[in-house]
Amino acid sequence: MKVIVGQGSCGVATGAKKTADEFERQIAEKNLNIKVGITGCVGTCYLEPIVDVYDDEGGMTRYVKVQPEIVAEIVEKHLLGGKPAVEYVISEVDSQFVGKQKRVVLRNCGLIDPENIEEYLAVGGYEATKKVVTSMKPEEVIEEIKVAGLRGRGGAGFPTWFKWNAAKGNPGKNKYIVCNADEGDPGAFMDRSVLEGDPHSLIEGMIIGGFAMGATEGIIYCRAEYPLAIHRLEIAMAQAREKGYLGKDIFGSGFDFDLRIKAGAGAFVCGEETALIASLEGERGMPRLKPPFPAEKGYWQQPTNINNVETFANVAWIIANGGAAFGAMGTQQSKGTKVFALAGKIKKGGLVEVPMGLPLKDVIYGIGDGIKKDKKFKAVQMGGPSGGCIPAELIETPVTYEDINKTGAIVGSGGMIVMDEETCMVDMARYFLDFTRKESCGKCNYCRVGTKRMLEILERITRGEGEDGDIELLEELAYKIKDGSLCGLGQTAPNPVLTTIRYFRNEYEDHIYKKKCTAKSCKALLTFTITDACKGCTLCAKKCPVGAISGTVKKQHVIDQDLCIKCGKCLETCNFGAIEKN
Amino acid sequence: MCENCGLHEPSGTADFKELAPVLEKYGKVPGSLITILQKAQDIYGYLSIDAINYISQQTGIKPAKIYGVATFYAQFRLQPIGKYLIMLCKGTACHVNGADLIEEAVCEYLNIHDGETTEDGLFTLNNVACLGCCSLAPVMMIQSAEGDETFGNLTKDSVKKVLADIQARA
Numbered sequence: 001m002k003v004i005v006g007q008g009s010c011g012v013a014t015g016a017k018k019t020a021d022e023f024e025r026q027i028a029e030k031n032l033n034i035k036v037g038i039t040g041c042v043g044t045c046y047l048e049p050i051v052d053v054y055d056d057e058g059g060m061t062r063y064v065k066v067q068p069e070i071v072a073e074i075v076e077k078h079l080l081g082g083k084p085a086v087e088y089v090i091s092e093v094d095s096q097f098v099g100k101q102k103r104v105v106l107r108n109c110g111l112i113d114p115e116n117i118e119e120y121l122a123v124g125g126y127e128a129t130k131k132v133v134t135s136m137k138p139e140e141v142i143e144e145i146k147v148a149g150l151r152g153r154g155g156a157g158f159p160t161w162f163k164w165n166a167a168k169g170n171p172g173k174n175k176y177i178v179c180n181a182d183e184g185d186p187g188a189f190m191d192r193s194v195l196e197g198d199p200h201s202l203i204e205g206m207i208i209g210g211f212a213m214g215a216t217e218g219i220i221y222c223r224a225e226y227p228l229a230i231h232r233l234e235i236a237m238a239q240a241r242e243k244g245y246l247g248k249d250i251f252g253s254g255f256d257f258d259l260r261i262k263a264g265a266g267a268f269v270c271g272e273e274t275a276l277i278a279s280l281e282g283e284r285g286m287p288r289l290k291p292p293f294p295a296e297k298g299y300w301q302q303p304t305n306i307n308n309v310e311t312f313a314n315v316a317w318i319i320a321n322g323g324a325a326f327g328a329m330g331t332q333q334s335k336g337t338k339v340f341a342l343a344g345k346i347k348k349g350g351l352v353e354v355p356m357g358l359p360l361k362d363v364i365y366g367i368g369d370g371i372k373k374d375k376k377f378k379a380v381q382m383g384g385p386s387g388g389c390i391p392a393e394l395i396e397t398p399v400t401y402e403d404i405n406k407t408g409a410i411v412g413s414g415g416m417i418v419m420d421e422e423t424c425m426v427d428m429a430r431y432f433l434d435f436t437r438k439e440s441c442g443k444c445n446y447c448r449v450g451t452k453r454m455l456e457i458l459e460r461i462t463r464g465e466g467e468d469g470d471i472e473l474l475e476e477l478a479y480k481i482k483d484g485s486l487c488g489l490g491q492t493a494p495n496p497v498l499t500t501i502r503y504f505r506n507e508y509e510d511h512i513y514k515k516k517c518t519a520k521s522c523k524a525l526l527t528f529t530i531t532d533a534c535k536g537c538t539l540c541a542k543k544c545p546v547g548a549i550s551g552t553v554k555k556q557h558v559i560d561q562d563l564c565i566k567c568g569k570c571l572e573t574c575n576f577g578a579i580e581k582n
Numbered sequence: 583m584c585e586n587c588g589l590h591e592p593s594g595t596a597d598f599k600e601l602a603p604v605l606e607k608y609g610k611v612p613g614s615l616i617t618i619l620q621k622a623q624d625i626y627g628y629l630s631i632d633a634i635n636y637i638s639q640q641t642g643i644k645p646a647k648i649y650g651v652a653t654f655y656a657q658f659r660l661q662p663i664g665k666y667l668i669m670l671c672k673g674t675a676c677h678v679n680g681a682d683l684i685e686e687a688v689c690e691y692l693n694i695h696d697g698e699t700t701e702d703g704l705f706t707l708n709n710v711a712c713l714g715c716c717s718l719a720p721v722m723m724i725q726s727a728e729g730d731e732t733f734g735n736l737t738k739d740s741v742k743k744v745l746a747d748i749q750a751r752a
Contacts, residue, residue, distance in 0.1 A: 009713075009714060009715055009732065010715050010717055010718060010734075012732060013715050013718055013721065013732035013733065013734045014718065014734055014735075045715075045716075045717030045718065046717055048718075183712075183714065184711065184712075185712070186672070186673035186674045186675075186677075186711050186712035187673050187674035187675050187712060187716055188712075188714075188716075189712075189714035189715065189716055192714040224620065224657050225710065225711075225712075225713060225714070226714065227730060262616075262617070263616075263617070263620060264655075265616050265619070265620065265655035265656070265657040265658065266655050266656030266657040266711070267654065267655050267656065268711065279616065280613060281612070281613040282612075282613040282614055282615035282616050282617075282651070283615075283651065284650055284651055284654040285654065285655070300612075300613075341716055342717075343674075343675035343716035343717050343719060344674070344675050344678045344679070344716075344719075345678060345679070349675075349716065349717035350717050381674060384674065415674065415716075417674045417675055417678060417716075419678060423678055428678075431674070431677050432674075435711070439711075441654075
């Protein structure tokens with residue numbers, strides 16, 4: 001028997017460490033011979049902390065939302081009594097969250113201990129590496145990836161085999177293979193889960209990629225904001241070295257390959273490959289003109305190939321199961337599976353891996369169970385700051401690179417932020433522009449100044465100071481920024497604005513002409529009033545920071561609209577629901 | 583503090599003993615500037631002008647270039663920070679789930695704004711792009727010598743409670 005506590009960042013954030021400690025304590029107290037182990041992210045973040053109890057026959061009982069106070073009961077009933085503590089076991093409905101998915105990238109996440117290489121080997125780990133370096137030619141490896149139809153999972157969807165082939169074909173003294181693990185998209189966390197939950201699958205993907213293009217050195221460029229991911233990667237690399245899977249003469253094939261980690265320092269633009277290379281070289285992360293492409297002149301002017309974490313995590317599976325098996329999933333143009341990070345106003349947020357081509361509706365309602373508090377679904381934001389908002393009427397859109405591009409959004413790295421009726425689309429556009437403006441490296445005028453100007457207009461609109469012609473001005477600026485920017489950051493920065501104008505133009509018009517925010521989210525456009533449900537308890541008057549509320553005891557109070565700063569304190573404090581927000 | 587560049591005034595007393603082994607290891611390795619700066623910040627909590635000058639002397643990289651790199655990346659700080667660094671997530675999911683309200687609550691409770699440190703030197707507030715715990719939005723991470731701790735599903739009340747608990751401990 002063993003107890004496994006899910007310890008990805010999400011689990012730890014909800015107290016998984018305390019839960020694990022409590023299990024340790026109880027087990028020691030009762031002198032039980034039961035191991036408490038760890039695993040990575042299961043994907044069902046909304047159920048954390050998650051604890052799996054394995055019995056000696058290999059059966060598994062999954063407990064959810066296990067806070068330290070219920071540990072004693074589970075130990076008592078299950079570990080000692082041999083009967084599951086049913087009230088804490090995952091429900092039938094929730095267990096389908098994973099059941100409806102097809103797991104390739106996340107095949108081991110939440111099942112194995114990421115800090116123990118033996119568990120990875122037990123599920124066939126490093127078999128693909130062995131097969132590649134001992135029995136395949138580099139071109140055969142690339143052919144297999146081509147058959148699989150794997151496309152870059154970092155967002156652009158560029159055919160992986162093509163990049164590998166280009167790097168292979170360019171002569172260089174040293175070649176480098178780089179993993180972009182600088183998941184800078186706000187709202188995406190699939191790379192983190194792979195790094196924390198199954199670091200060996202990334203290492204293996206990089207060894208195979210290195211072999212295919214003739215690179216002997218790999219670099220993982222990982223966000224400094226992911227300390228746990230870096231820690232687990234370091235452990236995994238040390239274990240792989242010890243076993244001889246990294247280093248000299250791997251599997252006696254004569255192929256040498258080693259990896260190192262470089263911690264990024266926080267810059268969204270470093271997701272662009274030339275900026276990432278500049279950052280690796282210790283410079284400011286500024287993109288440069290292409291060509292020459294990194295495959296010709298990259299890190300230290302040598303042929304360099306850069307792929308995203310999720311792209312590499314597919315590689316070993318493709319080699320082990322054959323490219324055709326991978327290509328059989330998904331659609332003609334977008335093959336395989338894709339991991340999405342489902343978050344926002346969704347009931348069941350977490351990581352979802354599905355075959356490409358599934359309609360958005362199946363992901364949002366079928367797996368994510370719809371909107372919190374059953375409110376009205378308004379839009380889903382895909383592709384982060386480079387992407388766009390897809391409105392409710394397009395919910396049947398299949399998730400493929402081409403279909404999502406048609407809507408004006410992009411698949412991107414796979415962040416899916418769900419929004420309901422209370423999300424203001426103008427504010428969303430403002431939020432993304434605020435982000436890209438801060439993250440613009442400043443090299444191109446249009447991106448540096450243009451995003452700032454667009455942001456100023458959007459801020460004005462959300463403050464209720466929008467003017468006639470603002471929408472047209474935003475559109476004009478948007479296209480000029482797209483045309484006048486060197487890299488993907490500037491070229492895509494206006495997308496959130498363009499898609500919200502395209503699908504939610506009425507919201508812009510309401511803000512500008514009616515000075516009204518239908519989502520009741522833009523503070524400056526709200527009015528708070530006291531209805532006749534007021535009992536005159538005076539609580540709101542006492543709480544109002546600017547003394548805008550007046551009235552006598554036991555009589556209906558009034559808000560002075562000139563003084564009101566729209567802080568909403570009265571609404572929070574009223575026990576009679578007498579405050580109206582409009 | 584220098585009003586032109588935001589750098590902390592030189593103290594002229596530090597000897598950078600702790601930084602010597604780092605420079606020993608990375609000083610001559612091309613492309614290691616970011617790594618050196620990260621290690622220096624880990625040791626001293628921020629990058630002082632003295633530290634930048636010292637790194638410059640030891641590596642031969644001009645101070646202006648080091649300053650250029652240090653100001654480019656979000657991770658580097660040119661000012662000392664409090665004992666507890668609050669990293670408040672402003673990612674998309676957190677934004678949709680009310681991160682602004684959480685920030686208001688923190689600012690109100692501690693009487694500081696983004697990037698500032700409380701007078702007692704206990705807390706520094708930093709807004710960050712995304713902590714990657716989107717399903718638990720809104721989220722914050724508090725870094726200190728005790729380690730990193732992440733708090734999810736924050737409300738105005740729960741965030742105040744977290745801060746009050748730390749104040750009571752400190």
